[in-house]
Amino acid sequence: MPYPVTVRAGVLDKLIEVLPVVIPELQTVRKFARVPDDLMAVELPAAYLFEIAPEERSYSNRVAIAKMRLMIQIFFNITMKDSENNQFTDAQAFMEYCAGKLHGMFHNSVGLSKNGLVNVVEITYDRIISNDSIGLLNSTFDVEYRHDRGNAFQ
Numbered sequence: 001m002p003y004p005v006t007v008r009a010g011v012l013d014k015l016i017e018v019l020p021v022v023i024p025e026l027q028t029v030r031k032f033a034r035v036p037d038d039l040m041a042v043e044l045p046a047a048y049l050f051e052i053a054p055e056e057r058s059y060s061n062r063v064a065i066a067k068m069r070l071m072i073q074i075f076f077n078i079t080m081k082d083s084e085n086n087q088f089t090d091a092q093a094f095m096e097y098c099a100g101k102l103h104g105m106f107h108n109s110v111g112l113s114k115n116g117l118v119n120v121v122e123i124t125y126d127r128i129i130s131n132d133s134i135g136l137l138n139s140t141f142d143v144e145y146r147h148d149r150g151n152a153f154q
Contacts, residue, residue: 005153007147007153008145008152012031013031014109014112014117015049016031018105018109022105023074027046031049033048044134045077046074049071051069053069055067055068059149063146063147063149066144066146068145071138071139072140073138074095074139075136076136076137077133078091078135079133092127095135099125099139102139106141116146117143122139122141123142125138125139126139
């Protein structure tokens with residue numbers, strides 16, 4: 001018998017499910033995994049999700065409100081090709097594409113709200129070219145979700 005999933009876990013699981021649909025170029029998506037030392041050993045582009053600050057909690061009558069600071073890092077080969085096998089004009093173009101897709105994912109994915117996600121605030125998008133072959137889009141969000149007070153499974 002499967003164990004019950006908390007609203008928090010449901011939101012994160014849904015993000016893991018939706019990310020490769022929204023950004024079909026992604027080959028690897030992992031939640032709270034340590035970024036490997038050798039990115040050449042991982043299928044790129046790769047997205048990693050991390051919680052980077054303690055979860056904040058508050059209550060409003062019978063509703064528990066929680067907010068996590070979530071970082072999504074997308075590593076990619078600078079020579080990455082898009083879904084039509086055409087190269088993006090440059091690494092900056094691919095990072096801009098991913099940033100736009102992340103923005104749309106949080107604001108247009110109905111499935112996320114059905115899993116308890118109620119609000120997302122985009123904090124930062126850092127675009128980094130680390131060397132001649134690897135680029136990184138580092139994006140940070142405040143992700144707010146709710147459930148019944150006293151029952152984190154609804």
